[in-house]
Amino acid sequence: MHVVIINGSPRVQKYSNTEKIIASFAKGLSEKGASFETYAISNRKSWEMIREAYIKNEEILIALPLYVECIPGLLLEFLETLPKKDEHTRLSFLLQSGFAEGCQLRCGEEFLTKLPEYLGVRYGGCLVKGDNFGIRILDEAKQEQVTKPYQAMGELFAEGDGFFREEAKKFTGPEYFSLPMRLMLQFVFKTFAKKMFQKAAASLGCNTPLDEKIWETNSGCRE
Amino acid sequence: MSVTTNPANFSSLERIKPGLEKRKETKYRMVLMIDTTIKQIGKQIAEELLHSGGNPAGFELIDTTGMHISHCVGCNYCWLKTPGVCAIKDDYEPILKKMNEAGQVWLISDTHFGFVSYQTKNIVDRVMPLVTMYLKVKDGQMRHVMRYDHQPDIGIIYTGEGDQAYLERWCQRTALNLGSRSLGVFPAEHRKEAVSCML
Numbered sequence: 001m002h003v004v005i006i007n008g009s010p011r012v013q014k015y016s017n018t019e020k021i022i023a024s025f026a027k028g029l030s031e032k033g034a035s036f037e038t039y040a041i042s043n044r045k046s047w048e049m050i051r052e053a054y055i056k057n058e059e060i061l062i063a064l065p066l067y068v069e070c071i072p073g074l075l076l077e078f079l080e081t082l083p084k085k086d087e088h089t090r091l092s093f094l095l096q097s098g099f100a101e102g103c104q105l106r107c108g109e110e111f112l113t114k115l116p117e118y119l120g121v122r123y124g125g126c127l128v129k130g131d132n133f134g135i136r137i138l139d140e141a142k143q144e145q146v147t148k149p150y151q152a153m154g155e156l157f158a159e160g161d162g163f164f165r166e167e168a169k170k171f172t173g174p175e176y177f178s179l180p181m182r183l184m185l186q187f188v189f190k191t192f193a194k195k196m197f198q199k200a201a202a203s204l205g206c207n208t209p210l211d212e213k214i215w216e217t218n219s220g221c222r223e
Numbered sequence: 224m225s226v227t228t229n230p231a232n233f234s235s236l237e238r239i240k241p242g243l244e245k246r247k248e249t250k251y252r253m254v255l256m257i258d259t260t261i262k263q264i265g266k267q268i269a270e271e272l273l274h275s276g277g278n279p280a281g282f283e284l285i286d287t288t289g290m291h292i293s294h295c296v297g298c299n300y301c302w303l304k305t306p307g308v309c310a311i312k313d314d315y316e317p318i319l320k321k322m323n324e325a326g327q328v329w330l331i332s333d334t335h336f337g338f339v340s341y342q343t344k345n346i347v348d349r350v351m352p353l354v355t356m357y358l359k360v361k362d363g364q365m366r367h368v369m370r371y372d373h374q375p376d377i378g379i380i381y382t383g384e385g386d387q388a389y390l391e392r393w394c395q396r397t398a399l400n401l402g403s404r405s406l407g408v409f410p411a412e413h414r415k416e417a418v419s420c421m422l
C-alpha cells in the first residue's frame with residue numbers, strides 16, 4: 001500500500017499539531033510495510049504538487065484539525081481546485097480537535113463522510129480524535145509520547161480496511177464525559193487551567209489578561 | 224440570554240437595574256448581512272428588508288467583493304499573545320467589530336460540496352478573537368468562555384445546491400460555540416422567510 005497523506009491544517013508545518021500526529025501515524029504505516037508521501041496545504045506554493053499526487057494515486061488520507069465545526073477554510077479552498085476522479089480512488093480522513101469529547105467532532109465528521117461523493121471518489125472512513133490542543137506547547141519527548149497512540153492506527157490502516165474497523169471507532173474515546181469528570185473539569189478550568197494558559201501566554205510575551213475585553217474599554221458594558 | 228426573550232423577566236430586571244436592559248436592547252439589535260456571493264445577492268435582500276419596513280435598529284450590508292480577507296492560520300495569537308486581536312492585518316477586523324455589535328449576523332453565501340463557500344468559512348473561522356482561551360462545561364460539553372457579554376445569533380442564506388439539513392446542523396453547532404442561537408438556514412429563493420426573521 002502506498003498512501004498520499006495531506007496535512008489539511010492552515011498552520012505552518014513547524015507548529016502544526018496535525019503534522020506531529022501524521023508523523024506518528026506514518027511510523028505505524030512503515031511498521032506494516034506500507035509506504036507514504038506527505039504534503040501540507042499551509043504553503044500554497046505546493047498546491048500544484050499536491051494536486052498531481054492526488055490525481056496519480058489511489059490511496060489518499062487527509063489529516064486535518066476541526067475549525068468551527070467543520071473543515072478549515074483554506075482546506076475548503078484547496079478542495080475546490082481538485083478535479084473529479086472515480087471510485088478507484090479511496091479518500092480517508094483523520095479529524096483531530098482541541099475539544100476532547102467525541103461529540104465535538106461529529107458535525108465535522110458528517111461533512112467528511114459526504115465529501116468523497118462530491119469528488120467522485122470512494123470513502124475510506126474517518127478517524128476521529130480530540131484533546132490535541134496542547135501538542136504544540138510540549139517538548140519533543142512529550143510530543144512523541146502523546147502522539148504515540150496514532151502509530152497503532154497507522155498499523156491498522158496499513159491492513160487495508162480504512163477506518164471502518166471497531167478499533168478505529170473506539171479510538172475516539174468517550175462521546176461525552178461523565179458527570180463526575182465534568183465537575184472535576186469545571187473545577188480545573190476555573191483554577192489551574194486559567195493559570196496554565198496565562199503562563200503559556202507569558203512565554204509568548206503576553207501580560208494582558210486572556211479574557212480582556214479589548215473593544216469595550218470605557219464603554220460601560222462590563223456588567 | 225433568557226432575560227431578553229422572556230418579557231416577565233425583562234420587566235423585573237428593569238425594575239432592579241433601570242436602563243441596563245434598555246441600552247442592551249437598542250445597542251444589539253442591528254442586523255448585519257455579510258455577502259460573499261459572486262452574484263452579490265445581498266443587495267436584493269437588503270432592498271426586500273427595506274420594502275418590508277426594515278429593522279427599527281437598522282441593518283448593514285457588507286459586500287466582501289474586492290475585500291482582502293485571509294483564511295485563519297491557526298496561530299492562536301488572538302487567544303494567547305494579543306488577546307482579542309487577530310494577528311492578520313487585512314480587511315477583516317472592521318467586519319468582526321460589526322459582528323460583535325450586531326443582534327443578527329446573516330451569512331449570505333454560495334455553496335460548494337453542499338456547504339458554504341470557503342470565502343464564508345474563512346469569515347467564520349476568524350471569529351476566534353471573540354472567544355477566549357478559557358474553558359467551561361456547558362450543557363454537558365466543553366465550551367470556550369466568550370470574551371464579551373453579548374453574542375450575535377447566526378443565520379445563513381445560500382445560493383446553489385446547499386445541503387439544507389447539514390447547513391442547519393452546522394449553523395446550530397456554530398451558534399452553540401458562540402453561546403448564541405441559529406436563526407435558520409434559507410435557500411436564496413426563500414429569502415423572504417429570512418427577511419421576516421430580520422424585522
